[in-house]
Amino acid sequence: MYHVMLVEDQEIVRQGLRMILEQDEQIRVSCEATNGMEAIEKMTAHRVDVIFMDIRMPDMNGIEATRKIKKQWPDVQILMLTTFNDDEYALDALNEGASGFLLKTSDGKKLIEAVYSVMKGGLVLHDEVTAKVMPRLLEQSNKAVATTDVDLTERERTITKLIGQGKTNKEIASELFLSVGTVKNHISAILQKVGLRDRTQLAIYALTHDIS
Template sequence: MPDPINIIICDDQDIVREGLKTILEADSDIRVIATAEDGEDLFRQIESSGIPDMVIMDLKMPVINGIQATRMLRSRHPNTKVLVLTTYDDDQWVMDAIRAGASGYLLKDTPRIDLIDAIKGTLQGQTFVDPSVAGKMLAMAAGTIPRPVESSAPDIRPREKQILLLIARGMSNADIAAELYLSEGTVRNYASALFNRIGVTDRTQAAIAALRYGIISLDDI
C-alpha cells in the first residue's frame, strides 16, 4: 500500500481549515498532518509535524500571506508542492502566486472530487488552474515565454485542437472526456501524445505553447 499524501492546510479561517481537513481525510490516500492559520504558523507546524508533500495555501492571510509563504516554502523545501485554494481570482494574485512557485491555483468553490484530483495530479507533475483564471494566467504568461524554436506549429488534428482548447480552459481529463464523449483514458492518451509533439511536460505549458504557435487564441478561451 503506497504511503499517504501528507498535507498541511494553511488558511486563516477556522471553519475552512476544519472543513477542508474533513473533506481531504475522507480519501484514504490523503493525510492532513497539520493545519496553520497563516504563513508564520505554517513553518511552526512544519517544525513540529514534519515536511509535507503539499501545502494547500490560502493567499490573503495576516502576518505572512500566502504569496510570501509560498516563496519561502519553495526556497526552504523545494520538493513540497503548493496548491493555492482561495477566493481571489484577480490578475495580480494569480501571477504572484505562480511566480512564487505555486503548482496550481484553484478557487474555494472547486468541487471536492476536482480538488482531490488536483492534489493527486499535482504530485504527479501536472498543473491545475481554475477555469475562471486560466485565461488570465495564460494571457499574461504567453507574453513572457519565448516562442518555441520551431518556426512553424506542429501538425495538430481537429480532435487534438479541441482537447488543447479545453486544456487551456482549465478542464480536467474527466471533464474533457464528458464534453467530447470520450473515455478518460483516451483523453489522457491524446494529451500525452500532444505534450510530446509540442515539446512540453504539463498542461499549462501545453496551453501556452498552443497560444504561442497560434493553434488557439485568447478569444477561444
C-alpha cells in the same frame, strides 16, 4: 499516502477542508497553520507533500509564504486556495512556484483530484482563473523567453509538446514507454537548454513556440 498541510486563518474553513480531503483514504492532513509564518515553522517538524495555501492572511500572506517555502523545500507542491478570483494573485502565485490556483467555491472532488494531479507533476487551475490568466502568462512568456531557436532533440521536443498539452510526468512516461525518473531528467535538461525555471513556464513555451 499523501500528507497535506492546510494554511488558512479561518478555523471553520480548515475544518471543512480537512473533512473533504480525508474522505480519500490516500490523503491525510498532517498539520494546520493560520498564516504563512506559522506554515514555515510547521514545515520543519512535519513531512508534507502538498500545501493548500490561502492568499490573504495576517503576519505573512500566502504569496510570500509560497516564495519562502519553495526556496527551502522545492519538492513541496503548493495549491493556492482563495475566494478572490483575481488574475494578479494567480500570476504571483504561479511565478513563485505554486502548482495550482483554486477558488474556495471548488467542489470536494476537484480538491481531491488536485492533490493527485500536482503529485504527478500536473498544473491545476480553476476554470474561471484559467480564462483570465493564460493570456497574461503567454504575454509574460513572450517577454521572458529568447526568440532564438533552441536545439532540442526529437525526444525533448516530444516531451515539451506533451507538457504543453497538460500531460503529467506519469502520463508522459506511459505514452513514451519511459520511467518517470527518465522523464524528470529530460525535463531538467530541457529547462536548462531553454533557460526556464519550471514546467509551468515550459508549458507556455511549448504553446508560444508552436512545438508539435
